[in-house]
Amino acid sequence: xxxxxxxxxxxxxxxxxxxxxxxxxxxxxxxxxxxxxxxxxxxxxxxxxxxxxxxxxxxxxxxxxxxxxxxxxxxxxxxxxxxxxxxxxxxxxxxxxxxxxxxxxxxxxxxxxxxxxxxxxxxxxxxxxxxxxxxxxxxxxxxxxxxxxxxxxxxxxxxxxxxxxxxxxxxxxxxxxxxxxxxxxxxxxxxxxxxxxxxxxxxxxxxxxxxxxxxxxxxxxxxxxxxxxxxxxxxxxxxxxxxxxxxxxxxxxxxxxxxxxxxxxxxxxxxxxxxxxxxxxxxxxxxxxxxxxxxxxxxxxxxxxxxxxxxxxxxxxxxxxxxxxxxxxxxxxxxxxxxxxxxxxxxxxxxx
Numbered sequence: 505x506x507x508x509x510x511x512x513x514x515x516x517x518x519x520x521x522x523x524x525x526x527x528x529x530x531x532x533x534x535x536x537x538x539x540x541x542x543x544x545x546x547x548x549x550x551x552x553x554x555x556x557x558x559x560x561x562x563x564x565x566x567x568x569x570x571x572x573x574x575x576x577x578x579x580x581x582x583x584x585x586x587x588x589x590x591x592x593x594x595x596x597x598x599x600x601x602x603x604x605x606x607x608x609x610x611x612x613x614x615x616x617x618x619x620x621x622x623x624x625x626x627x628x629x630x631x632x633x634x635x636x637x638x639x640x641x642x643x644x645x646x647x648x649x650x651x652x653x654x655x656x657x658x659x660x661x662x663x664x665x666x667x668x669x670x671x672x673x674x675x676x677x678x679x680x681x682x683x684x685x686x687x688x689x690x691x692x693x694x695x696x697x698x699x700x701x702x703x704x705x706x707x708x709x710x711x712x713x714x715x716x717x718x719x720x721x722x723x724x725x726x727x728x729x730x731x732x733x734x735x736x737x738x739x740x741x742x743x744x745x746x747x748x749x750x751x752x753x754x755x756x757x758x759x760x761x762x763x764x765x766x767x768x769x770x771x772x773x774x775x776x777x778x779x780x781x782x783x784x785x786x787x788x789x790x791x792x793x794x795x796x797x798x799x800x801x802x803x804x805x806x807x808x809x810x811x812x813x814x815x816x817x818x819x820x821x822x823x824x825x826x827x828x829x830x831x832x833x834x835x836x837x838x839x840x841x842x843x844x845x846x847x848x849x850x851x852x853x854x855x856x
Contacts, residue, residue: 595655731800
C-alpha cells in the first residue's frame with residue numbers, strides 16, 4: 505500500500521495490480537483498498553487512475569454498505585497524495601474546471617440521497633473551525649485542505665437537484681453555526697488595527713529585532729488563527745454562492761429545490777456562459793491571508809462585514825433547527841444544547 509501511494513510510476517501501477525489480485529482472493533479488507541483506490545484514481549498517470557477506478561467500481565458494487573463510511577477518510581488520503589506525490593494542492597483542474605475527485609463521484613453516483621447528504625456534511629465538517637485544537641493546527645495546511653475540499657464540492661458533477669441542494673445546505677449550516685462563533689471571537693478579543701500597531705510600536709521602542717510573528721505574542725497568534733478561520737468560512741460561503749449562481753438557484757437558504765420528487769430527481773442544468781474563473785481566482789489567494797498582519801486584519805474585518813451583512817438570511821436555514829445566535833455545537837457531547845431553564849414568571853404563566 506505504501507508503494508502504491510508513494511509514486512506515480514511503474515511501481516505504483518504494479519502495486520495496484522497486486523492489490524486488485526489480493527482483493528479478489530479475499531486477502532485484503534475492502535475498506536482499506538477502497539481508500540487507496542480513490543486516492544490513486546486522481547493520479548496523473550492514466551493507467552494508474554483507470555486501474556484504480558475500475559477496482560473501486562468493483563468494490564463499490566459488491567461492498568457498498570461496508571465502504572461508504574470510508575469515503576471521508578479517503579478524501580483526506582487523496583489530499584495528502586495530491587500534495588506529496590502529485591505536487592498539487594488544488595481541488596480541481598481549471599481547463600476544464602473539474603473536480604479532482606470526479607472519478608470517485610462517478611463510481612458512487614448510484615448511492616442514495618442519505619449517503620450523499622452524510623458525505624457532504626462530513627466534508628463541510630472538516631472545514632468547520634475547532635477552537636479546542638487551535639494551538640496544534642497547522643493553519644497553512646488547514647487552509648490548503650479547506651480549499652481542496654471547497655473546490656471539489658464546487659466542481660462536483662451533481663446527479664440531481666436534490667443532491668445539489670444537500671451540498672448547499674450542508675455549506676450553509678456550517679457557515680451559520682461556525683460564523684457566529686468566529687465573529688463573536690473577533691469582536692470579543694477586540695483584535696483591531698490599533699492593537700496590532702501598539703504591539704509593533706512597543707517592539708520597536710524596546711529595540712527588539714524579532715518580528716512580531718515570531719515573538720510568541722498571544723494576540724498575534726490569536727489574530728492569525730481567527731484570520732485563517734475567517735478565510736475558510738468565507739471560502740465556504742463563496743463556494744455555496746457559486747453553486748447557486750452556476751445552476752440559477754434563488755430564494756431563501758435551504759429552499760433551492762422544489763418539494764416535487766419529480767423535479768428534485770432531475771439533473772440540474774447549468775446557466776449558459778457561467779464558468780468557474782472568478783471562483784477559481786478568488787480561491788487562489790486563500791493561503792496568502794497569513795502573509796502579513798494587514799492581510800489578516802483585513803480578512804477579519806471583511807468576514808465580520810460578510811456575516812453581519814447577510815443578517816437573517818444566513819440564520820434561516822429551512823428545517824435545520826438552528827437558532828440565531830446559537831454557539832457552535834462542535835465538540836459538545838451528543839451535539840445537544842441544553843435549553844435555558846424557565847424563570848419564575850414563566851412557570852406561573854404555564855401553571856395558569
